[in-house]
Amino acid sequence: MFDSVLVANRGEIARRVIRTARQMGIRAVAVYSDADADLPYVHEAGQAVHIGPSQPARSYLDAGAIIEAARKTGAAAVHPGYGFLAENADFARQVIAAGLIWVGPDPAAIEQMGDKIRARNLMERAGVPVSPGSREPVTDVAAAVAEADRIGYPVMVKAAAGGGGIGMGVAAGAAELQAAFETARSRAERFFGSPEILLERYVARARHVEVQILGLADGTVLALGERDCSVQRRHQKVAEETPSPGVSGGLREQMLAAAVRAGQAVGYSGAGTVECLVDTQDGSFVFLEMNTRLQVEHPVTELVTGIDLVEQQFLIAAGDPPSFDPAAVRSAGHALELRVYAEDPVRFLPGPGTITEWAEPEGDGIRVDAGYQAGNTVTPFYDPLLAKLCVYAADRPSALERARKAVAGFAVAGPKTNLAFHAELLDNPEFVSGDYDTSLISRMRPS
Amino acid sequence: MAEIRAEMVANVWKVVAAEGDHVDDGDTLVILESMKMEIPVLAESSGTVTKMHVAEGDVVQEDDLIAEIS
Numbered sequence: 172m173f174d175s176v177l178v179a180n181r182g183e184i185a186r187r188v189i190r191t192a193r194q195m196g197i198r199a200v201a202v203y204s205d206a207d208a209d210l211p212y213v214h215e216a217g218q219a220v221h222i223g224p225s226q227p228a229r230s231y232l233d234a235g236a237i238i239e240a241a242r243k244t245g246a247a248a249v250h251p252g253y254g255f256l257a258e259n260a261d262f263a264r265q266v267i268a269a270g271l272i273w274v275g276p277d278p279a280a281i282e283q284m285g286d287k288i289r290a291r292n293l294m295e296r297a298g299v300p301v302s303p304g305s306r307e308p309v310t311d312v313a314a315a316v317a318e319a320d321r322i323g324y325p326v327m328v329k330a331a332a333g334g335g336g337i338g339m340g341v342a343a344g345a346a347e348l349q350a351a352f353e354t355a356r357s358r359a360e361r362f363f364g365s366p367e368i369l370l371e372r373y374v375a376r377a378r379h380v381e382v383q384i385l386g387l388a389d390g391t392v393l394a395l396g397e398r399d400c401s402v403q404r405r406h407q408k409v410a411e412e413t414p415s416p417g418v419s420g421g422l423r424e425q426m427l428a429a430a431v432r433a434g435q436a437v438g439y440s441g442a443g444t445v446e447c448l449v450d451t452q453d454g455s456f457v458f459l460e461m462n463t464r465l466q467v468e469h470p471v472t473e474l475v476t477g478i479d480l481v482e483q484q485f486l487i488a489a490g491d492p493p494s495f496d497p498a499a500v501r502s503a504g505h506a507l508e509l510r511v512y513a514e515d516p517v518r519f520l521p522g523p524g525t526i527t528e529w530a531e532p533e534g535d536g537i538r539v540d541a542g543y544q545a546g547n548t549v550t551p552f553y554d555p556l557l558a559k560l561c562v563y564a565a566d567r568p569s570a571l572e573r574a575r576k577a578v579a580g581f582a583v584a585g586p587k588t589n590l591a592f593h594a595e596l597l598d599n600p601e602f603v604s605g606d607y608d609t610s611l612i613s614r615m616r617p618s
Numbered sequence: 619m620a621e622i623r624a625e626m627v628a629n630v631w632k633v634v635a636a637e638g639d640h641v642d643d644g645d646t647l648v649i650l651e652s653m654k655m656e657i658p659v660l661a662e663s664s665g666t667v668t669k670m671h672v673a674e675g676d677v678v679q680e681d682d683l684i685a686e687i688s
Binding site for chain 1: 623626627628629651652653654655657662
């Protein structure tokens, strides 16, 4: 096992990775921008390096500054967290070229899965179901219209190099397609540096269900269960749970097996997630994309399996076996994660500000992964995630009840928060029944 | 004369309207960006942009003046 790791990220995920590093006796180095100097993760790391101004391009996305910080502090490895450079194959190559251990999969796997069109084609060849969609980038509106005619409306227009739900739109017909295409293309360019667009058949009543995979050091690929991430606004996740109330035993087996095939197809190493859409009308599923990193919502899998995924990432990166018996993975109980965002609970618009009060709920089956504490300022430069409120209980109704109390017991003042939305979600009949899909929030907020 | 102000702390991503432009109610004046979300700032009446107070790359605070329309 290496003796030190630089965590190339910020906020709650940096704090969470640092926590496991410290538990394993690995010296943790944090990096921070001007805006983040007072955040808890900076003080919980053994060492912290100021790497630049608040704009991500000049700090958390500055590969040179990060590698220099690793050199300066003698860090042996780099953990990229999620977002920022986590799925940047060039950064992974630079880390490796600098003689550091990259805590993640091979850069080639990152590249293959980072291009959504290439990923779809590869999965299809590996026998993983994919929805009708583009086999090549769609270059202009005329090509988009022809492609949509071939695939069949409605279509989802998305950035081929994208992620995080950004730059996606649905078109029900040719008239809407032009606008959807132009918006997706400009967002693709701005956020992901590539204007390439793909179209996919849109599944109207779908559940977003993903599978956690782990590529072990010996080459075995394991599936550690699924997560239902259908509670979304602007195509971004707001709440996740496991097991998925919409996935039966038979479907689960098929999805987990397909996820293992997906990981094997790219020789996957480390923690990864295979995202799928389940068509609620016929119970079929298709591959959407594979994320070659740890996901925001990984805690719910940790809570039901008892496995620390960051610990496994470190072990795999060091070439060691996992800390658990791969043949004896057991899931028990039900876990739910609620993303506490700095946004208003009605229209979900960003509401940054200085935190004047911060009191987390505590107790049995409650886990809070927070990026901030009282006195910190939430700025507009980064995503709006303040904390992940996770609950675990023996079954779903108990988990929901535990979550209601936890939400009521979470006091935050200063920035806006969506805690009132979560309280509403936990009493929403559709959500409580378990029979919900990705259009749930649009029904809760018709406009 | 109408004053258009920022509703929240944000970065000025794009300045769409220039001083001297005629704008109609609902036209986009600037696009702010906060926490990975784009927020268009719209004209609330028709008129001419007499003053644009922000430039691309600025950070605006809540209530900062963005533009004036007459």
